Amino acid sequence: MNFDALREFMVRNQLIPRGIRDERVLRAMKKVPRHLFMPESVRYQAYDDSALSIGEGQTISQPYMVAVMTELLELQGSEKVLEVGTGSGYQAAVLAELVKEVYTIERIELLAQRAEEQFQSLGYTHLHVKTGDGTLGWPEQAPFDRILITAGSPKIPEPLREQLADEGILIAPVGDRFSQQLLRLKKSKDIFSEEYHTPCVFVPLIGRHGWSSDDRDNPQFSY
Numbered sequence: 001m002n003f004d005a006l007r008e009f010m011v012r013n014q015l016i017p018r019g020i021r022d023e024r025v026l027r028a029m030k031k032v033p034r035h036l037f038m039p040e041s042v043r044y045q046a047y048d049d050s051a052l053s054i055g056e057g058q059t060i061s062q063p064y065m066v067a068v069m070t071e072l073l074e075l076q077g078s079e080k081v082l083e084v085g086t087g088s089g090y091q092a093a094v095l096a097e098l099v100k101e102v103y104t105i106e107r108i109e110l111l112a113q114r115a116e117e118q119f120q121s122l123g124y125t126h127l128h129v130k131t132g133d134g135t136l137g138w139p140e141q142a143p144f145d146r147i148l149i150t151a152g153s154p155k156i157p158e159p160l161r162e163q164l165a166d167e168g169i170l171i172a173p174v175g176d177r178f179s180q181q182l183l184r185l186k187k188s189k190d191i192f193s194e195e196y197h198t199p200c201v202f203v204p205l206i207g208r209h210g211w212s213s214d215d216r217d218n219p220q221f222s223y
């Protein structure tokens, strides 16, 4: 398959008509080989207009959602960014095209390992991965100019608010288990302002300051 052409088509037909304007974001999404972050059996669907399964009950987000979240971060190029929810590693790679340093945390070890291998093979030396509960952040590396949570959360985890730098921006899908809305938090001199953006549906953020894994026993909380 001609993945370069499919990627070009994705940008032209899914991102630009829906209002993505940041040229740097569009360029990054034209460049990053999304198909390489997916299991081989589903690579042919990599540039479809949807989220897709990557195994372990998790998903790679829809290209448009990746673009919206990245644009909302208002990246200039010099930032240090924390992503919570590495998943396939695709969003982190898009961020790595746009900023100085990216730190990403994934709670499922196998996914973190796969993403790490892909980052190495693509030469992203300024992208750092660890396995763990991302709701606790990455205190040794804080503060972060930008924080992006890519799993649905009932609220913004307190440690992540604390690890956001002054004049920083945090984006997260916040809501209930089945539907959320992208929340953009801006921090200025310890005062937070909030704006709600696009409605969305993400897999749950499971951790000390997210959903409890016990919620999985609840029939309302099915994957």
Ligand code: SAM
Binding pocket: 058, 059, 060, 061, 084, 085, 086, 087, 088, 089, 090, 091, 092, 105, 106, 107, 108, 111, 132, 133, 134, 135, 150, 151, 202, 203, 204, 205, 206, 207, 208, 210
């Ligand atoms: N950003 C990803 C990508 O580009 O493929 C998509 C992320 S997927 C929608 C959400 C991910 O968040 C899943 O891989 C899930 O295991 C992870 N996750 C959920 N709770 C987490 C937590 N507390 N810490 C770190 N990762 C978490």
